[in-house]
Amino acid sequence: MPVVNRIADFSSDMATWRRHLHSIPELAFDCHETAAFVADRLRGFGVDELHEGIATTGIVAIINGQGDGQTIGLRADMDALPIPEDTGVEYASKHPGKMHACGHDGHTTMLLGAARYLAETRNFCGRVALIFQPAEEEGGGAGVMVEEGIMDxxxxxxxYALHNAPGLPEGAFHTxxxxxxxxxxxxxxxxQGVGGHGAMPHETRDPVMAACGIAQALQTIVSRNHHALDDLVVSVTQIHTGTVNNVVPDTAYINGTVRTFDPAVQQMVIERMEQIVxxxxxxxxxxxxxxxxxDYPATINDAESTRFASDVAREISGPxxxxDNMTRNMGxxxxxYMLQARPGAYLFLGQGKGAGLHHxxxxFNDEIAPVGASFLARIVEKAQPLG
Structure with a gap:
């Protein structure tokens, strides 16, 4: 089965929604204008329940099917990034220094498209919970929504959730x-060192050299302290120190990121980093x-949910x-947090050629919105079919 015909019918509406959302990017939990737009659309679709203000600006909308059954959760993130936009499109960001550089405007649109279709047809048993989440990029909004009790x-x-993937073929699913x-x-x-005149370094305790030594030594955690077959990234991404050429500063600052899958590897990194510093x-x-x-734990797909979601994806886009056995990545x-609370699956949806995420x-490629909306809708219909 390709894209759902009814969803294809309103694909131009979805493009309009998405481009409006693209023009009003908001950061972290402050997605007030975005959430208001989403809530207005959902009311128009005739959802049965609309719950606002979760995790500040998060929304959960409920659509009842026909007959008893479970509740299937579908999640989209709404927040943008603190990046100045350089797309040149007529619907570019109206908020200087902010843009939808990760496609969350598209994710929100795909879930809105699925919501409109499901509210019209209700061709399923049980219920669907439409989760519109703030603060994915920073703040862990999914975790906050879980802590505020949405699952129970x-x-x-x-x-289930989707994320667009530049570079993957348009309409392809990877998981x-x-x-x-x-x-x-x-x-x-x-x-913390002791600064002084750059011409008399012997009178100082130089934090610049210490920062360089620490940054280099941290890289030995990957090269010498972990098994080569275990995935691990330790990246120093910032070093800040000094003001002028002839002064040894008092202080220096180092910042970076660590990516792991195994909690034991994570604990090893913490211990070694403290020892090295x-x-x-x-x-x-x-x-x-x-x-x-x-910060965020590893994203772990439930095996059975992933098999099911992959089968639905094949119906939409073809085998x-x-x-369904992609190489895991270090993003x-x-x-x-939601997958820790409930079984489910996370999938990437290819959007073809173009600039990468966070650029x-x-x-976002509007052509894939009906594909993603069809997938999300069919997840509900296939999980809890009528009859």
């Missing part, structure tokens, strides 16, 4: 059972403090367009 409050039994995306942590190293600080005669922030996703020239 709405009796959600399974949960895998088990781990699909990594856990993400953030580290901060604060170095303290050992290097002592060798340079400075003081240093490590702040290590454990040749579905890869991260806060949908992981100022990125733009």
């Amino acid at each position: 409050r709405f009796d959600i039994a399974q949960v 895998t059972p088990g781990a699909i995306m990594a856990a993400v942590d953030t580290f901060h190293v604060y170095i 303290q050992g290097q600080a002592a060798s340079y005669g400075v003081e240093a403090r490590l702040d290590y922030e454990v 040749e367009q579905v890869v 991260a996703e806060d949908f992981s 100022p020239k990125y733009n």
Whole structure:
């Protein structure tokens, strides 16, 4: 079965919704204008329940099917990124320094499309819970919605989500059972030395050299402290120190990210990082403090849910367009919190050629919105068919 005919009928409406959302990007939990637009559309579709203000601006809408059954959760993220837009499109961001550079405008549109169809047809048993979530990029909005009780409050039994994927063929679906995306942590190293004149470094305790030593030594965690077949990334992404060419500063700051799948590897990294920071600080005669922030957990797909979702994807796009054993990647996703709470699956939907995610020239491909909406709708209809 290809794209659902009724969804194809209103694909131009979906493009209009998406381009409006693209023009009003909002960050983190402050998705007030976006949430208001979503809520207005949902009321117009005739959803049975509309619950607003979850995790500040999150929404859960309920559509009842015909007859008894479970509640299937479908999730879309709504937030944007603090990136100046450089697409040149007529519907570009009206909010300077913010843009939908990850396609969450498209994710929201696909779920709205599925909502409109499901509210019209109700060709399923049980219920569907439409989850519109803020703060995926920063803040862990999915985790906050789970903490605020949406899984129990709405009796959600399974949960599914899509993410667009530039570079994959248009309309293709990629996923895998088990781990699909990594856990993400953030580290901060604060170095306190003794500054002085650049011409008299012997009178200082130089935090610049200490920062360089620590940054280099942290890379040995990957190369020397973990098994080569275990996925691990340790990336130093910022070093800030100094002001002018002839002054040794007092302080330095190091920041970076860690990506893991195995909690034991994660714990090893935390322990080794503390040892390296303290050992290097002592060798340079400075003081240093490590702040290590454990953030989103690994995104782990339920095997049976992934098989089911892959079968639905094949109906929509054809067997040749579905890869159900993709190589896991080192990106991260806060949908992981929802998958910790309930079985489900996360899939990537190819959007063809174009700028990559988080790039100022990125733009969601409106042609794939009916594909994603059809997939989400058919997940509900196939999971809980009438009769």
